[in-house]
Amino acid sequence: MKVLVLNCGSSSVKYTLFKMNDKDEKKIAWGIIERIGLEDVYYKRQIINCIEKKETVNIKNHTEAVELLIKDLLHKKKGIISNINEIFVVGHRVVNGGNKFSKSVLVTKNVKKNLKDCFSIAPLHNFANYMGILAVEKILPGIPSVLVFDTVFHKTIPDYAYMYALPYELYKKDHIRKYGFHGISHNYVSQKAAEMFDKPLNKLNLITAHLGNGSSITAIKKGKVLDTSMGFTPLQGLVMGTRCGDIDPAVIIYLLDKYSQYRNNITLLNDLLNKKSGLLGISGISCDMRDIMQAIKNKNTKAILAFKMFIYSIKKYICAYYGILNGIDGLIFTGGIGENSANVRELICKNLDSLNIKINSKSNKNYSGVAKFVSPKNSIVKLLVIPTNEELLIARESKNVIVSN
Ligand code: ADP
Numbered sequence: 001m002k003v004l005v006l007n008c009g010s011s012s013v014k015y016t017l018f019k020m021n022d023k024d025e026k027k028i029a030w031g032i033i034e035r036i037g038l039e040d041v042y043y044k045r046q047i048i049n050c051i052e053k054k055e056t057v058n059i060k061n062h063t064e065a066v067e068l069l070i071k072d073l074l075h076k077k078k079g080i081i082s083n084i085n086e087i088f089v090v091g092h093r094v095v096n097g098g099n100k101f102s103k104s105v106l107v108t109k110n111v112k113k114n115l116k117d118c119f120s121i122a123p124l125h126n127f128a129n130y131m132g133i134l135a136v137e138k139i140l141p142g143i144p145s146v147l148v149f150d151t152v153f154h155k156t157i158p159d160y161a162y163m164y165a166l167p168y169e170l171y172k173k174d175h176i177r178k179y180g181f182h183g184i185s186h187n188y189v190s191q192k193a194a195e196m197f198d199k200p201l202n203k204l205n206l207i208t209a210h211l212g213n214g215s216s217i218t219a220i221k222k223g224k225v226l227d228t229s230m231g232f233t234p235l236q237g238l239v240m241g242t243r244c245g246d247i248d249p250a251v252i253i254y255l256l257d258k259y260s261q262y263r264n265n266i267t268l269l270n271d272l273l274n275k276k277s278g279l280l281g282i283s284g285i286s287c288d289m290r291d292i293m294q295a296i297k298n299k300n301t302k303a304i305l306a307f308k309m310f311i312y313s314i315k316k317y318i319c320a321y322y323g324i325l326n327g328i329d330g331l332i333f334t335g336g337i338g339e340n341s342a343n344v345r346e347l348i349c350k351n352l353d354s355l356n357i358k359i360n361s362k363s364n365k366n367y368s369g370v371a372k373f374v375s376p377k378n379s380i381v382k383l384l385v386i387p388t389n390e391e392l393l394i395a396r397e398s399k400n401v402i403v404s405n
Contacts, residue, residue, distance in 0.1 A: 008129050017073060067139050090398070096121055098118040100115075101147070107133055129147075148397045150184055162177045164232075185334060209335075247273075289344070360383075
């Protein structure tokens with residue numbers, strides 16, 4: 001059976017086609033259509049055993065993007081499916097399911113209405129996801145769609161951890177609370193860690209660190225999320241590529257009071273916090289960790305400061321979550337930075353030996369893209385690097401929803 005996974009962002013559509021059976025889960029085609037809405041739309045795709053293709057395409061919206069990728073998958077010579085009915089289900093990644101969704105669901109009229117109700121708390125992302133669903137209904141009639149949410153894994157967070165200490169009416173009326181994000185990734189790597197420990201997930205206490213352009217940390221107690229660093233939006237928590245993470249909310253009031261441009265145009269303030277802060281804001285160089293590391297080699301003091309702040313914010317969350325979990329079995333690194341930078345992993349773990357967190361430098365440096373332990377053999381707390389695979393988790397969930405329906 002084939003499962004198509006769609007990840008519709010505000011200006012991009014990413015897709016992966018899996019061939020799945022009981023024993024095998026194989027990625028057979030994947031690609032990305034970027035800059036939708038702009039003049040030059042880029043399309044990059046790979047079908048297994050074929051040379052990668054990159055081109056500029058004439059696409060106006062998400063519907064046309066989905067149309068293009070389906071045409072490509074069906075292409076007589078270069079395609080990989082001969083009929084749309086070969087697609088068993090389409091799995092859609094949805095960033096925010098708000099209070100409306102507590103598990104992955106088959107798309108129905110009612111589900112679409114509930115998704116629309118979540119627009120107010122995640123306007124850009126959820127609208128793009130909705131466009132993806134409509135595109136599939138138009139281009140793949142009769143093929144079921146399943147929604148898999150980034151927020152659902154965090155549904156087990158208790159109220160005392162997800163509530164903000166604001167007047168209670170704001171929670172009741174405006175649904176302001178912590179939702180948490182990156183749940184698909186935290187879920188995938190925690191399942192993979194349980195496999196590697198050869199223990200059921202409900203017997204393990206884990207901290208999962210997804211460190212990418214956006215970063216978040218999750219405390220998982222016996223398989224259930226107890227807390228996570230992102231909040232009502234993905235802005236809260238760690239220092240990120242362009243997001244500020246935790247700050248005193250009074251800073252925002254101060255800025256609004258002092259600068260009329262922010263009062264007159266709230267988008268400017270949103271951009272400041274979401275797009276111009278973090279590593280980029282401090283370094284003034286880049287949001288990309290590789291650029292920051294290069295600048296550090298050139299002794300750029302702001303890049304050094306940005307990097308130190310990034311590491312420090314991660315250490316702080318690890319220590320807090322270690323405490324609320326009352327000890328952990330494993331600390332897992334994933335995401336672009338978590339998977340690729342041995343240096344970042346080493347510095348995060350430095351001087352945490354009072355928590356039994358110790359890294360095996362050699363094993364850490366030798367990580368080559370395959371999930372493995374990077375702590376000394378006799379360590380009480382195991383350290384793991386696990387490449388995340390959000391698409392695979394979405395494909396598995398989507399298949400299971402249809403099979404069990
Ligand atoms: P996103 O949150 O957009 O999915 P990714 O998980 O792809 O982001 O992570 C992107 C980040 O990973 C960037 O900051 C990039 O610099 C960083 N990264 C990728 N490779 C390396 C590397 N070898 N060393 C350090 N950072 C890296």
